[in-house]
Amino acid sequence: MRPFSALRGASAAIVIAIVGGASVVRGDGAQKPASPIYGVTIPDGYRKWELVAPALEHEPLNELRAVVGNQEAIDAYRAGSLPFPDGAVLVKLAWKHVQAPEFESALVPGAATTVQVMVKDSKKYAASGGWGFGRFIGGKPVDEAQHETCFACHESRVKARDYVFTRLAP
Amino acid sequence: MRPFSALRGASAAIVIAIVGGASVVRGDGAQKPASPIYGVTIPDGYRKWELVAPALEHEPLNELRAVVGNQEAIDAYRAGSLPFPDGAVLVKLAWKHVQAPEFESALVPGAATTVQVMVKDSKKYAASGGWGFGRFIGGKPVDEAQHETCFACHESRVKARDYVFTRLAP
Numbered sequence: 001m002r003p004f005s006a007l008r009g010a011s012a013a014i015v016i017a018i019v020g021g022a023s024v025v026r027g028d029g030a031q032k033p034a035s036p037i038y039g040v041t042i043p044d045g046y047r048k049w050e051l052v053a054p055a056l057e058h059e060p061l062n063e064l065r066a067v068v069g070n071q072e073a074i075d076a077y078r079a080g081s082l083p084f085p086d087g088a089v090l091v092k093l094a095w096k097h098v099q100a101p102e103f104e105s106a107l108v109p110g111a112a113t114t115v116q117v118m119v120k121d122s123k124k125y126a127a128s129g130g131w132g133f134g135r136f137i138g139g140k141p142v143d144e145a146q147h148e149t150c151f152a153c154h155e156s157r158v159k160a161r162d163y164v165f166t167r168l169a170p
Numbered sequence: 171m172r173p174f175s176a177l178r179g180a181s182a183a184i185v186i187a188i189v190g191g192a193s194v195v196r197g198d199g200a201q202k203p204a205s206p207i208y209g210v211t212i213p214d215g216y217r218k219w220e221l222v223a224p225a226l227e228h229e230p231l232n233e234l235r236a237v238v239g240n241q242e243a244i245d246a247y248r249a250g251s252l253p254f255p256d257g258a259v260l261v262k263l264a265w266k267h268v269q270a271p272e273f274e275s276a277l278v279p280g281a282a283t284t285v286q287v288m289v290k291d292s293k294k295y296a297a298s299g300g301w302g303f304g305r306f307i308g309g310k311p312v313d314e315a316q317h318e319t320c321f322a323c324h325e326s327r328v329k330a331r332d333y334v335f336t337r338l339a340p
Contacts, residue, residue: 047220047221048220050217050218051217051221051236051238051263053278053279054224054225054234054235054236054279055224055234055270055276055277055278055279056226056234056267056276056277057275057276058275058276058277059275061275064224064225064226065224066221066224066236066339068221093221093339095339095340097226100225100335102327102328102335103327103335105227105228105229105231106225106226106227106228107225107226107228108223108225108336108337109223109224109225109337109339109340111340112339112340157272157273158272165270165272165273166278167278167279169236169263169265169279169282170265170279170281170282
């Protein structure tokens, strides 16, 4: 991707996501896999972001999950203001849940499963409530058919909450 | 507590925790409730700390939980090095779990229950594996009898892992 190494920022990312269909170029020239439809990538440093809330998914997923948010997202949560501002990003980490080895009554994270990303850009993603979606397994985006289900589900269930399921845990 | 307002840091906190039994004085002169036995307080800013892992507790607690750690703790986790260094602090947040209102198969946080703190100071807490413990409900420490159970349980189950149950989620 050297021809693109001088390109920077979101516009470059969009161009290349459209052209290449599956990756964007970071500032350092490295490629990041991007989601189909939306061109969303896994944000750098998200593992250090502030916790919004944990959750448990019953059958068939059997997962423990945790949603974290960047500062724009957290600020909006704390202010209780909707819609989320452009630039807000939410990331959901997920793991198969397993029996805690030293504590009978607890479930804890096992193998990581998916990383799911929502990026707010009210212009770029105007057709999907202002949100771009990305669902990744092992760092790679799942297919287009799966991405077509993201907004449909969020729209049908939580449109009134700016399409976001997760509430800030008290 | 003005007579103590010139005191700073851990030694001041210890003195006052012993004398007063239930509070320490912060640098700004405000009081913070401290745990019995250990004099541990809820650390400022912990809600922004990095996630170590979520967990679920079955009956009788029925809680979702999330452990977060300060930088010293997270660095030790990532390095895979035990024991944790002095200064490492872990905080466990806990909530009753409730049915997600918009998603049948998920449990999400309800009311907050306890905040539990572990502070590593190998000298100060030499008698309890180098860890001081604090268990708080509504910001106030629970009683001494409950605090007497902390180390006993951690020692019996996870002594080989520096007395820490929670592993860093992958």
